[in-house]
Amino acid sequence: MKKYTIQKSPFVVPTTDGKVIEEHFGNATNGNSQISIAHMIAPSGWSEPFQTPAFEEYTYIIKGKKQFIIDGETIVLSAGESIKIEKNTRVQYSNPFTESCEYMAICMPAFSIDLVNREDE
Template identity: 80%
Template sequence: MTKKPYTIQTSPFVVPTTDGKIINEHFGRASDGNSQLSIAHMIAPAGWSEPFQTPEFDEYTFIISGKKQFIIEGETVILSAGESIKIDKHTRVQYSNPYTEPCHYLAVCLPAFSIDLVNREE
């Protein structure tokens, strides 16, 4: 039997979290061992935030619904549904959803997301 030239992901890896955020990694280190690229569907609940970080990967974010706040090198940027952003690696950033509704978004990281490469501040 010949290997198909495509992969359909029907069972993404559910990343365990303690902050209420839902992370479903469709492709990446945890789901299929790909260290070059990761793609995840995320749901940030209302009131969610995480510590500042300076990742060693480029991160692209596309907002599906809701709003998400980014503090990038001291500048506050707010994205709404249908908007997207690329944040270059080695950029200090904080992600949050200080709003009253959840934010659904896609995150693409190059190279793939790894907790060892995110450099979160304490």
């Protein structure tokens, strides 16, 4: 039995907002509910509604900038920076900048639409 898994075909999550989401490990890709790891590209002008996820989320910015509004505080991260947001924290993610933002997101437990708790827009 192999003691490693190489992911060459991540699950591409269908979106309607221009965002690219490639889940390498997690619920959609391999049924792992403990952790999800995704590579994402958020286009200029992209945003999501506020949400209060029931998971910790780590974000590492590869290229560009991403805006976070966390409990009313606006934070902007640039390439090479990262953040950990505790579960049950109200947050909004967006890219109000002119260039797209490429980043990695790690969720523990794994991202699930049932755990994200998005607010109605």
